[in-house]
Amino acid sequence: MATNNDVWAVIETDNNGKPKKLGLELTSLAAQTAREYGGQAGAIVIGPQEAAQAVGQYGATQVFYCADPQCKSDPVGPAAAVIASLISQHNPRLVLLPATSLGRDWTGRLVGKLGLGVEADVTELTVDNGKATTVTPAFNGALRVSSQFTNEGEQTGLVMVRPGTATAQKSEGAAANVQEVPVPSDAKPGMTVMESVAEKGGVPDLAGAQTIVAAGRGVGGADNLGEVRDLADALGGAVAATRAIVDMGWIPYAYQVGQTGKTVRPKLYIAVGISGEIQHKVGMQTSGTIIAINKDPNAPIFQFCDLGVVGDLHQVVPALTEEIRKRRGMG
Amino acid sequence: MGLLRPQEKKLLNIVVCMKSVPDTTAEKRLLPDGTLDRAAVSPVINPWDEFAIEEALRIREGGDGSGEIVLLCMGPENSAETIRKGLAMGADRAVLVTDPALHGSDYWATGQVLASALKGIQADLIMFGSLSSDGGGGVVYNIVAELLGLPALTWLTEVEVKDGKARGKRASDIGYDVVEAPLLAIVSVTQTAHEPRYPSLPGIMKAKKKEIATMTTGDLGIDASTVGLAGARTTVTGSERPQTARAKQVIKAEDPLSTAKAIADFLEQRKLI
Numbered sequence: 001m002a003t004n005n006d007v008w009a010v011i012e013t014d015n016n017g018k019p020k021k022l023g024l025e026l027t028s029l030a031a032q033t034a035r036e037y038g039g040q041a042g043a044i045v046i047g048p049q050e051a052a053q054a055v056g057q058y059g060a061t062q063v064f065y066c067a068d069p070q071c072k073s074d075p076v077g078p079a080a081a082v083i084a085s086l087i088s089q090h091n092p093r094l095v096l097l098p099a100t101s102l103g104r105d106w107t108g109r110l111v112g113k114l115g116l117g118v119e120a121d122v123t124e125l126t127v128d129n130g131k132a133t134t135v136t137p138a139f140n141g142a143l144r145v146s147s148q149f150t151n152e153g154e155q156t157g158l159v160m161v162r163p164g165t166a167t168a169q170k171s172e173g174a175a176a177n178v179q180e181v182p183v184p185s186d187a188k189p190g191m192t193v194m195e196s197v198a199e200k201g202g203v204p205d206l207a208g209a210q211t212i213v214a215a216g217r218g219v220g221g222a223d224n225l226g227e228v229r230d231l232a233d234a235l236g237g238a239v240a241a242t243r244a245i246v247d248m249g250w251i252p253y254a255y256q257v258g259q260t261g262k263t264v265r266p267k268l269y270i271a272v273g274i275s276g277e278i279q280h281k282v283g284m285q286t287s288g289t290i291i292a293i294n295k296d297p298n299a300p301i302f303q304f305c306d307l308g309v310v311g312d313l314h315q316v317v318p319a320l321t322e323e324i325r326k327r328r329g330m331g
Numbered sequence: 332m333g334l335l336r337p338q339e340k341k342l343l344n345i346v347v348c349m350k351s352v353p354d355t356t357a358e359k360r361l362l363p364d365g366t367l368d369r370a371a372v373s374p375v376i377n378p379w380d381e382f383a384i385e386e387a388l389r390i391r392e393g394g395d396g397s398g399e400i401v402l403l404c405m406g407p408e409n410s411a412e413t414i415r416k417g418l419a420m421g422a423d424r425a426v427l428v429t430d431p432a433l434h435g436s437d438y439w440a441t442g443q444v445l446a447s448a449l450k451g452i453q454a455d456l457i458m459f460g461s462l463s464s465d466g467g468g469g470v471v472y473n474i475v476a477e478l479l480g481l482p483a484l485t486w487l488t489e490v491e492v493k494d495g496k497a498r499g500k501r502a503s504d505i506g507y508d509v510v511e512a513p514l515l516a517i518v519s520v521t522q523t524a525h526e527p528r529y530p531s532l533p534g535i536m537k538a539k540k541k542e543i544a545t546m547t548t549g550d551l552g553i554d555a556s557t558v559g560l561a562g563a564r565t566t567v568t569g570s571e572r573p574q575t576a577r578a579k580q581v582i583k584a585e586d587p588l589s590t591a592k593a594i595a596d597f598l599e600q601r602k603l604i
């Protein structure tokens with residue numbers, strides 16, 4: 001079944017029913033890509049009508065949404081069935097999905113149902129001569145690999161896109177056509193959510209963060225993490241961690257950056273008391289600017305930073321926090 | 332469907348799908364066909380899958396200690412090396428699907444192969460890592476789940492099996508969700524609180540005698556032209572080493588205040604504050 005020239009975005013909503021920022025980025029990217037093909041941008045919102053209307057302002061002409069509570073009690077099965085059925089009915093050329101855990105779950109289900117091809121962890125998407133080329137930082141960023149769909153135009157291609165690949169931009173165009181869709185009756189169960197628990201200190205959004213201050217074993221103890229948190233607050237950024245301090249129980253796993261943790265790409269990454277072992281490096285090496293504060297001049301992190309500060313973090317970090325507060329007028 | 336469930340419910344049989352991946356610390360390069368030169372780097376168990384093996388062993392140890400743990404791997408022949416390590420950790424036997432026709436398989440093909448192989452193994456629980464470290468997309472377990480019509484608990488930081496159900500914690504935007512599915516189920520784990528064990532010496536000795544059954548696409552009844560590079564829905568068109576020209580400017584912190592000023596100046600120059 002040949003595809004049309006439309007490009008769609010699939011959008012997750014948050015606990016308050018608002019579209020996630022990555023979803024808005026995907027919508028703008030879909031609009032931009034669809035223009036190259038001479039097609040229309042569409043969006044599928046798993047969430048309420050208000051979220052669908054909000055998404056409609058970012059360049060999509062057609063927005064489908066599914067507000068069925070089944071998509072909450074089982075985040076994977078019903079939503080995947082909704083997306084699969086829309087793809088089968090409309091045959092868009094490309095569908096952009098968030099490269100998040102839930103986005104990956106949906107993508108897997110779609111491949112199982114429809115036998116589609118996937119470009120994973122994409123950080124660039126361009127169209128040349130009517131064909132999409134994606135760029136993925138492969139092997140944890142050791143290589144930049146470009147690829148294409150072998151059967152583009154004949155079969156819908158799924159593109160899992162990382163945060164920060166495109167900027168969410170409101171468009172001036174006419175209001176989008178918003179349409180509710182039901183969960184198809186052939187939806188298969190994924191998982192059942194028995195309980196949702198809120199963590200006291202909240203959960204960091206590392207994938208979307210523009211600034212990250214990461215702490216390593218050199219911080220010296222869980223009690224000293226306040227120094228790092230203060231610096232992150234002064235910069236309006238998020239706190240992250242190495243596996244060493246997760247293993248020691250200083251901070252939860254949700255904060256871990258690296259091979260068996262999160263992959264991040266902020267504009268600014270400040271590594272505090274981090275040696276820079278390869279398993280940490282692979283999770284953050286594509287960051288914009290990297291600053292390292294470490295007392296050991298031979299620490300590997302100094303081999304891949306933009307600014308290295310050799311010194312005691314307990315001296316440097318509080319002074320830096322003060323200085324930043326001053327310059328940002330935070331008194 | 333061929334997935335066999337044991338009648339005796341106490342017996343819990345677990346399959347762990349593990350991928351053999353190039354060591355993170357090794358230099359990687361692509362072959363002219365755009366696939367990874369796997370022969371040039373020593374393989375290890377995908378670190379995420381080591382956690383799946385560890386959790387499988389713990390589930391068995393937490394029960395009555397019975398039931399079989401089978402490793403399932405699709406990969407080149409040298410995957411046997413890493414499979415041995417999983418056997419030395421305590422798994423009982425392994426199935427390795429290896430076939431030159433599988434070289435360059437995409438996610439769909441990997442899912443087909445694993446799903447077909449799983450139909451021939453008795454299981455109550457099928458475990459996966461949540462991501463493969465060599466360019467994985469975290470999609471294979473849901474492909475398998477869909478093909479076999481099974482529920483899947485994914486991205487679990489904790490997992491347990493009780494009363495015929497699998498249950499675990501999955502990270503959410505505000506904390507975590509407790510998720511559940513009846514057995515037979517698929518589970519994928521992230522790093523958990525349980526550091527994967529090192530094989531003991533007796534474990535290593537025993538592993539030498541454990542069975543690694545190899546299978547081909549033919550054995551699984553899979554048409555070789557639908558998998559591998561020939562059947563792939565995506566194709567690599569180029570690769571390059573990223574430009575990592577970092578400034579690597581290093582300063583020594585003499586007194587905290589002037590160091591702080593120097594860092595802040597640097598941030599201002601780069602418009603980061």
Ligand SMILES: Cc1cc2nc3c(=O)[nH]c(=O)nc-3n(C[C@H](O)[C@H](O)[C@H](O)COP(=O)(O)OP(=O)(O)OC[C@H]3O[C@@H](n4cnc5c(N)ncnc54)[C@H](O)[C@@H]3O)c2cc1C
Nearest residue numbers: 216217218242243244258259260273275279280295296313
């Ligand atoms: C399979 C596998 C997966 C892994 N996955 C991850 C992962 O996802 N993420 C990850 O981070 N790691 C991971 N690791 C672990 C990784 O190899 C390193 O052990 C870890 O990153 C080290 O953490 P660290 O830098 O905090 O600690 P260390 O290596 O102990 O470094 C501490 C640094 O702090 C400096 N320091 C000490 N005191 C001070 C001071 N007062 N002022 C300034 N500097 C100071 C020291 O000079 C040192 O360089 C993994 C390992 C394996 C085997």
Ligand SMILES: Nc1ncnc2c1ncn2[C@@H]1O[C@H](COP(=O)(O)O)[C@@H](O)[C@H]1O
Nearest residue numbers: 349405459460462463467468469470471
């Ligand atoms: N070739 C393979 N053989 C066995 N298991 C695999 C293979 N590829 C992927 N897996 C499993 O699927 C998980 C997710 O892989 P991926 O979707 O490639 O990120 C891995 O952690 C493994 O458990």
